[in-house]
Amino acid sequence: MFKNSHLSYGWLAIALHWLSAIVIIGMFILGLWMVDLDFYNAWYKDAPHYHKSVGILLALLIAIRLVAKLMQISPQGVGKRWEQKTAKLVHLLLYLGLFSLFISGYLISTADDRGIDIFNWATVPSLGELFANQEDLAGEIHEWVAYSLIALVSLHALAALKHHFIDKDLTLKRMIKPINQKKDLS
Numbered sequence: 001m002f003k004n005s006h007l008s009y010g011w012l013a014i015a016l017h018w019l020s021a022i023v024i025i026g027m028f029i030l031g032l033w034m035v036d037l038d039f040y041n042a043w044y045k046d047a048p049h050y051h052k053s054v055g056i057l058l059a060l061l062i063a064i065r066l067v068a069k070l071m072q073i074s075p076q077g078v079g080k081r082w083e084q085k086t087a088k089l090v091h092l093l094l095y096l097g098l099f100s101l102f103i104s105g106y107l108i109s110t111a112d113d114r115g116i117d118i119f120n121w122a123t124v125p126s127l128g129e130l131f132a133n134q135e136d137l138a139g140e141i142h143e144w145v146a147y148s149l150i151a152l153v154s155l156h157a158l159a160a161l162k163h164h165f166i167d168k169d170l171t172l173k174r175m176i177k178p179i180n181q182k183k184d185l186s
C-alpha cells in the first residue's frame, strides 16, 4: 500500500502528487499577485521572499518525487492506447515545465549576484550574471512557462475528471487512495 503496484499508486506517490499539486497552484497564484504589488505594499519584499523560498523547497520535493518514481514500478495505464500515450507525454511535459521554472526562477533571482535565502535558514549561492540581460530574459521565460504549465495542468485535471465521470474507470480513484486488488475489486 505504501509503494505502487501494477494496479494502483501507493500512498507515497499519492502524497507526493497532491502535496506538489497544492504547492504548484499556490506558487502560481502567489507569483501573479506579487508582481503587481507596489513598492509601498507591506508584502512588496516578503511575497517574493516566500515565492523563492517555497520554490527551492518545491524543487527538492520534485527531485524526491522523481527518485521515488524511478525506484518503483508505475501502475499500468488505463484507457485507449492514444490516451495512455498522451497521458505519459503530458506527465513528461509537466516535469520539464517544472524544471524550466526552477532554472529560470534561479536565474532571475541570482542575476544581481545575490543568493536565494530559503526562509533565512540557508542560502543557495548565486553564480552571478551568466549572460546578458539575464534577469529580463529569464523573467520572460518564467512567465511564459508558468502560464503553459497551468494550461497543461488544467488539461491533465480535465482528463482525470473525464476518466472518472464519463469512462467511470479507476484512474482518479487510484490517485486518491491505493486500490487493493483483493479487497476493493472483489
Ligand code: HEM
Binding pocket: 024, 025, 027, 028, 029, 030, 031, 032, 035, 048, 051, 052, 054, 055, 056, 058, 059, 098, 101, 102, 103, 104, 105, 106, 108, 109, 116, 139, 142, 143, 146, 147, 149
Ligand atoms: C526555484 C523556484 C522559483 C523561483 C526562484 C522563482 C522566482 C520568481 C521570481 C524572482 C519572480 C519575479 C519575476 C519578476 O519580477 O518579473 C517570479 C515570478 C513568477 N513565478 Fe516564480 N519562481 C519559482 C518557481 C515558480 C513556480 C513553481 C511557479 C508555478 C507555476 C511560479 C510562478 C510564477 C509566476 C506566475 C510569476 C509571475 C510572472 C509574471 O507575471 O511576471 N514560479 N518567480
Ligand code: HEM
Binding pocket: 013, 017, 020, 021, 022, 024, 025, 069, 075, 077, 078, 087, 091, 092, 094, 095, 153, 156, 157, 158, 160, 161, 171, 172, 173, 175
Ligand atoms: C500542479 C498540479 C499537478 C501536477 C504537476 C501533476 C502531475 C502529475 C504527474 C507527473 C503524474 C504522473 C504520475 C507521477 O509521475 O507521479 C500525475 C498523475 C495523475 N494526476 Fe496529476 N498533477 C497535478 C494536478 C492534478 C489534479 C488537479 C488532478 C485531478 C483533478 C490530477 C490527477 C491525476 C491522476 C488521476 C493521475 C494518475 C494518472 C494515470 O494513472 O495515468 N492531477 N499527475
